[in-house]
Amino acid sequence: xxxxxxxxxxxxxxxxxxxxxxxxxxxxxxxxxxxxxxxxxxxxxxxxxxxxxxxxxxxxxxxxxxxxxxxxxxxxxxxxxxxxxxxxxxxxxxxxxxxxxxxxxxxxxxxxxxxxxxxxxxxxxxxxxxxxxxxxxxxxxxxxxxxxxxxxxxxxxxxx
Amino acid sequence: xxxxxxxxxxxxxxxxxxxxxxxxxxxxxxxxxxxxxxxxxxxxxxxxxxxxxxxxxxxxxxxxxxxxxxxxxxxxxxxxxxxxxxxxxxxxxxxxxxxxxxxxx
Numbered sequence: 001x002x003x004x005x006x007x008x009x010x011x012x013x014x015x016x017x018x019x020x021x022x023x024x025x026x027x028x029x030x031x032x033x034x035x036x037x038x039x040x041x042x043x044x045x046x047x048x049x050x051x052x053x054x055x056x057x058x059x060x061x062x063x064x065x066x067x068x069x070x071x072x073x074x075x076x077x078x079x080x081x082x083x084x085x086x087x088x089x090x091x092x093x094x095x096x097x098x099x100x101x102x103x104x105x106x107x108x109x110x111x112x113x114x115x116x117x118x119x120x121x122x123x124x125x126x127x128x129x130x131x132x133x134x135x136x137x138x139x140x141x142x143x144x145x146x147x148x149x150x151x152x153x154x155x156x157x158x159x160x
Numbered sequence: 161x162x163x164x165x166x167x168x169x170x171x172x173x174x175x176x177x178x179x180x181x182x183x184x185x186x187x188x189x190x191x192x193x194x195x196x197x198x199x200x201x202x203x204x205x206x207x208x209x210x211x212x213x214x215x216x217x218x219x220x221x222x223x224x225x226x227x228x229x230x231x232x233x234x235x236x237x238x239x240x241x242x243x244x245x246x247x248x249x250x251x252x253x254x255x256x257x258x259x260x261x262x263x264x265x
Contacts, residue, residue, distance in 0.1 A: 025184045029161075032180070032212075050212060050243045057214045061183040108252030112229060115222055120215040120251055127250045 015042050015082040021060060023069035023076070031056055034078070042082040051128045052080070052087060052147060058121030059091045059100065059143065067095020067141075086149040089129070092142045099134045100125060100143060161185060163209075164192045170265040173200035178209030181217030189217065193224035197233045204264055208239035213247050225257055238263045 017038040021027045032053055039049040060076055069075035072094060079090040105126065106119030126132065129145040136142070162185045165176035173196045181189055196203045205221070221237060228235035236258040240248065248254055 028182050028184055047243060053212065054214050054247065057182055061214075061216065065183075106251075109255070112222070112225055112256040115256065117219050117222065120218055124215055124247065124250060 017041075017078070017080045019078055020074040021076040021078065022074060023064050023072040025061065025064060027060070028057060031060065031078075035080070038080050038082075042087075044082070044087070048087065048147065048149075052089065055089065055125050055128055055145075055147070056091065058125050059093070062098070062100075062121060063093040063095040063141075067093060067098060069093060069095045083146075085146070086130075087147045088144065089147065090142070090144050092140045094139050095141060097136050098141055099136075101132045101134045162188060164188070166192070166196060168200075172202045172204050172263075172265050174204050174206055174263065176206045176209065180212040181210055181220070182212065182214050183216040186214075186216035186220040190220035190223055193220065193235075194227050197224060197228045197231060197235060200233065202234040202264075203228065203236075204260075205235075205237045206239055206263060207237055207244060208241075210240065210244055213244050215251070218248065218251055218253060221257065222253070234258075236260050236264060 017034055019034050021031060035053045035056065036049060038044075039052065056078060063069040063076055075095070076091065076093040081088045100122050103122050104119060106116050106123045108123060110116065129147055132143065132145040134141070134143050162177055162179040162181060164178075167174050167176070175192055175196050177189060179185070193203070193205060205224075225235055227233075238260045239262060240259070245259070248257070248259060253259070
């Protein structure tokens with residue numbers, strides 16, 4: 001590309017993964033493989049890989065089961081970037097408008113018999129991620145958030 | 161993708177679970193746990209081989225625990241790795257499920 005400048009001087013921008021998913025739960029295997037490769041390339045911990053995979057599964061499955069994305073090609077786009085204080089995750093989907101930052105959370109203190117079955121996924125996304133920002137742009141839901149490098153309560157050490 | 165096994169030991173039906181319990185495989189787990197709960201008085205899910213769980217997996221376990229409660233069946237989940245345990249803890253499930261470090265027998 002003419003006028004394109006090499007980005008080698010900025011590693012934070014280079015260390016990224018971008019991929020699309022079709023609206024089908026069979027894509028979960030590919031999602032896991034993409035997250036695994038990204039984490040390996042960036043020397044992230046198993047904990048980071050597990051939680052990034054979890055957050056992306058919850059968001060993606062919601063779009064397929066409740067957002068109307070079932071059977072839609074390239075219904076979701078994911079961008080992962082390793083930055084100095086964690087991983088910035090951007091998740092966009094073409095489902096019906098849904099703001100996970102304001103959606104009601106599951107009551108995680110309810111007794112077994114009254115424990116709601118919905119809302120657990122969104123609860124986990126909010127537990128793990130920080131700085132969640134949502135906007136609706138045209139036909140896309142766009143969510144941007146960050147997983148801190150040394151996560152609260154994990155005792156995980158940041159990799160220098 | 162998960163692999164399931166079942167064996168009986170010292171009065172316990174032990175359901176062995178291996179692999180990834182995600183939105184695709186959670187129904188299979190729930191069906192296996194419900195079947196075991198329907199046919200035994202004491203059921204332990206051995207999670208030692210589970211290396212990933214999402215909310216779909218948590219739901220499968222919650223539903224199984226409810227079924228067990230309704231039938232007065234003893235139901236416990238054992239031997240989770242630290243990553244999996246953290247997901248249960250973050251969801252407050254350690255308060256309502258019988259989670260054990262090791263198998264009961």
